[in-house]
Amino acid sequence: MPEAFDFAVPPFDRLTPDERTTLARSLDIGVYAKDTPVLARDEAADCLFIVQKGLVQERHHGETAAAFGPGDSFDLRALFGRSPNHSFVAAEDTVCHLLPRPVLVELARANPAFGELICEAFAERLRAAANERSNREMAALTMARxxxxxxxxxxxxxxxxxxxxxxxxxxxxxxxxxxxxxxxxxxxxxxxxxxxxxxxxxxxxxxxxxxxxxxxxxxxxxxxxxxxxxxxxxxxxxxxxxxxxxxxxxxxxxxxxxxxxxxNHSQVIALQVDRAESTEDLRKASADTVGLIRTLHVTGVRVPFIADLVTELNRKIFRRLFELVAPPDLLANSCLLVMGSEGRGEQLLKTDQDNGLILRDGYECPDLPRITADFSRHLEEFGYPPCPGNIMVSNPEWTKSLSAYKDAIFNWIHRPDEAAQLNLAIFYDAAAVAGDTGLLDEARGYLMARLSDNSGFFSHFARPTLAFDTPSGLFSTLFDRRGAQPIDIKKAGIFPIVHGIRALALEKHMTETNTVERIWALADKRVLDRKLAGELAEAFTFLSTLRLKARIDAAHEVKIDNTVRPAEMTKLDRDQFNDCLALVKAFKEFVSYHFHLNMH
The missing domain is CATH 3.10.580.10 (CBS-domain)
Incomplete structure (x- = not known):
């Protein structure tokens, strides 16, 4: 039996003597060294963690959302609901009692007073999470039109x-x-x-x-x-x-x-999407997301929050559109994917379509070409431009059976030419938005199983991190001639972080898709030290903010690119931009050293 459990701590003080004996006999114990993960992001929990000694921090995008000391318990959301997009990390050497879920459920059923407190704690955590989001959005709504x-x-x-x-x-x-x-x-x-x-x-x-x-x-x-x-x-x-x-x-x-x-302004758009009975209804709801992004941005809401919100709304739109154009049998026998920035949850304004469809082996839909063409056409009408690389469901190369996807994955890994590396990178970022999500789980499981420890493969995969030049030290004065030239912020800063982190994550067979989540998961695995992880996460957020500002400012133009003009920035932004590019250059050197890129 583990060290004595403190039954004076609510809600365990509500248990009867016999129930306390049952609990004590079922307890296990977990020992966690400082800076090691206790519960990873999106990991389902099979027990309730009760801190016996030490400190556990709940982290989201690198920030501490909550702390749990001796007597505190977590995480009811992962135990009874959808696992939150947070991680729990030992902030110091920590010991936790582990209470199995079946025992907790049985105690709650047998003892209504205990069960009521458990339910209240669960509801309170959900309310706290909802209030955090609502308060940030409400700050923007004071200026809503x-x-x-x-x-x-x-x-x-x-x-x-x-x-x-x-x-x-x-x-x-x-x-x-x-x-x-x-x-x-x-x-x-x-x-x-x-x-x-x-x-x-x-x-x-x-x-x-x-x-x-x-x-x-x-x-x-x-x-x-x-x-x-x-x-x-x-x-x-x-x-x-x-x-x-x-x-x-x-x-x-x-x-x-x-x-x-x-x-909750986003709920209005979500309600419009849910109630959409036609593609025209959906088009109108989709158009409203741009206004929401503008409102949130101009009132100072941070880009990670905007991206989370837009990701939820976009996926609702894609899901509802697929439900409108696809017959029920296709929905039941396929999985609609979003990839690229949308798959990573980093798309802000509407960029190229990057999507695909996995079909169950043996299933055939005679009308599939028309349905997938309609889906891509409607998305274009909603403001999502066609993908220049044709990575869309309307392309048969991205609408095929699970077995065909596995064959493609095998070729991407074992015949890694430039196109294969691009396809693998895009697919690694995939997220399921409609249909049978188990099809993507199986395809991703196959991908992880086929990955080897071949350093040559990962070197080839990581090499595009160095594909574009990252300038630095250009902006000593506002009138610096070179600083007045536009810079492609995606190529110079954002892509090297995204792909470098993606390569490190793939090497560790990680399942996270969001770049900032990958950064902190890599820190949890000690691939990155926490100082570098924090700097990369902040740089990625700042560069994404500059990119969003440039796109919003240029939204009246027909073509929206990724260029920023340092000479038009404030001095503070220009200095921070220069610091970010210097950090990107240092990170590229880290990736180059890690994957031995200078040796190939």
Whole structure:
């Protein structure tokens, strides 16, 4: 039996003597040296960890989100829900009691008081995670505009229409009100008005709506702040206002949608995606993500948070689109993948499509070419440009059976030409967004099993890290002639970090896909020291922020590239940019030494 367990710590103080004996007999013990992982990112837990001595830190993107000392327990989310995108690392030499999940469940079932506290703790952790995200997003929403909220399309009836006609129009259009046209003026009649007039006042349903409508509309321009809409609704005690654009009615803003936008703006877009009944509905929801990104960015929300949010929304959009264009049997027998920056969860504004489809062995879909072509075409209509390398589901090379993917993986590893290395890198970053995710799990498992310890292979795979020049020391003054030249920030800074880290992660057979997550996982494995890991994570975030700013500033242009102009930066940004490029050069030297690239 492990060292004495402290039953005075809640919720274990609620256990009976017999239950304490049961718990004590089932306990195991874990010993963790300083800086070693206790529970890795996205790792499912089969026990509850209770710290007996030492300190465990919960880390997210390299930052400490929580700390657990003697008597504290973790992680109920990994035990009962989806494993969070966090890791738990021993901050000093640590000993934990390990309580198996089945025993915890049985104790919670048998002892309602104990079970209630366990449930409350689980719910509290979920609320804390939700509040952290909500608070950061709310800071941005103080500047949110009406155009970023969901507007209900206006439904019109003529003044001569009857109450029955108005009710039918609301039902058909799933609206809660109609706008009444009476010559040059426009009024409004709501569902509540209909109820009061017919049920309470007893008016016949053949009564004309013209005299019953209210013609003093409460209007607000689409570019006004959402908070101004809230003030108007509060002042006039109404549940909806009319939104105008260029002097014309653009739609109606309902109170419920306004409150949803102000409480969690991303949820409005997510709701639009979930409710989309057509590709046109989905296109409109997709267009709203750009406004959300702008709002979050201009109000200072950090790029990692924006990327997390956009990743969730994009994957919802891709999943819903696939559900709309694919028949149920295809959904059940395939797995839709996103790859590249989208697979890594690092896509901000809409970039090239990088997707594929794994089909179950033996399954055939006669209409597959049309379905995959429609999927790629709709994404292009949503603003995602076709991939120049044709890495899309519409290309049969990226829509094929699981066995065919395994054959491709074998060739990428054992015949590593330039194209094979690119394909392997893209596939290694893949994430499943729809269909049977087990198909990707099996393909990725095959990839890991086929990897050997052949240093020559990993050297070839890592070599593109050095493919592009990374300038440094260019910007001594604002008027430096070289500093005035545009720099491709992706080639000079972002790609070397992404691919260098990807090569190190692949060598260690790691399953993380996000670059920052890979950085900290490599630090946990002591491939990178924690100081370098922190500097790389910060540099990657800063360079991504500069890239996003350049893209937002250039969003009105037809072509959006990755160039930044140091001479146009503030001195602080320019100095930090120069420091980041110097760090990238040092990291490239580290990768070169690690993989012996100078020897090939």
């Amino acid at each position: 009406v155009r970023e909220a969901y507007l209900h399309p206006p439904v019109y009836v003529e003044a001569s229409a009857t109450l029955r006609d108005a009710a039918l129009a609301m039902k058909t259009q799933q609206a809660s009100s109609v706008l009444v046209r009476d010559g040059a003026r426009t009024g409004i009649l709501t569902g509540t008005d209909l109820r009061d007039r017919v049920v309470l006042d007893g008016l016949p349903v053949t009564t004309a709506v013209g005299p019953l409508a209210r013609y003093e509309l409460i209007e607000l321009d689409r570019d006004e702040l959402l908070f101004n809409a809230l003030i108007l609704m509060t002042k006039h005690s109404v549940r909806r206002i009319v939104i105008t654009e260029a002097g014309k009615i653009a739609g109606l803003l309902e109170q419920i949608d306004l409150l949803s936008a102000l409480s």
